[in-house]
């Protein structure tokens with residue numbers, strides 16, 4: 136099948152195409168990288184601090200600390216709060232593995248609360264039911280670019296004296312009741328993995344916070360925990376943001392709002408055109424500004440549709456096929472199928488369609504026609 140528009144025939148659509156963004160700002164990015172090469176200041180060069188300041192101001196937080204990845208952002212956030220052996224951290228089982236991995240890597244136990252089947256985000260009422268004497272923190276994940284219900288989560292946290300770390304890896308540019316993702320909890324964690332809404336050219340991450348004490352701690356922990364250098368009162372990691380990545384991200388940050396607007400427009404186009412079909416389009420809560428890192432539909436015959444789209448050269452993917460409570464390496468937690476029914480169902484029925492700022496209407500039409508074709512055959 137094909138979609139012909141202006142005599143151009145579309146026969147394939149990638150899930151994401153990073154080359155288009157690179158080409159649109161090639162000179163700017165090449166020159167930023169060249170500046171770092173000339174300076175040879177690869178480790179914590181001045182661009183890192185410059186980007187941290189710009190990012191804190193973008194998120195409306197007092198501080199931002201550049202780190203090596205979203206995974207290390209979570210690890211450092213947990214370490215800075217002193218969470219470790221014997222502690223419990225409540226999170227969602229419907230997330231990328233890194234959220235849970237970070238909890239385990241500080242020695243704490245992940246405790247799962249199931250999701251809302253409409254937004255795919257953690258359910259605050261189930262968080263409340265999962266609190267024990269050992270609970271120290273909650274990590275809501277703003278999945279696919281839509282914030283979890285932060286007011287309720289923050290209220291529960293306050294009532295129970297718990298800390299909140301927002302896993303905003305997929306939500307840079309998203310807003311909840313006018314507040315930026317990553318600015319509402321004690322700490323916000325971001326990823327600049329290349330395919331993210333704000334993507335580097337390698338790994339990178341950021342932790343945001345308002346507390347000066349936490350900012351100082353994370354700065355220290357990201358350089359092995361030494362203060363002064365070579366004197367270690369605490370164990371840290373090598374978790375700095377790379378200067379080349381910072382120089383690239385400074386240039387890209389200025390485009391972020393425009394890119395998120397475009398993602399929202401592309402998402403609305405899909406939603407409008409797919410609404411009559413036997414599938415569920417993403418639900419955006421009225422108080423949220425969705426950043427549409429991913430455009431995820433829900434369909435009973437998910438695997439059949441995925442095969443059909445792939446046969447038509449359309450990139451699509453499942454985020455995430457294995458609920459985290461059922462991961463093999465977490466078998467010791469003793470979970471079984473049926474423990475988190477909404478997550479387990481979502482893992483079987485959800486599918487991400489191609490969405491990125493540069494995707495064309497013709498490409499979207501090809502995807503839409505292909506989805507329609509699946510339902511009519």
Ligand SMILES: Cc1ncc(COP(=O)(O)O)c(C=O)c1O
Nearest residue numbers: 204205206231233304326327328
């Ligand atoms: C929800 C979530 N948390 C954490 C991470 C980890 O980020 P990174 O890949 O930068 O380590 C990701 C990355 O995909 C993510 O999607």
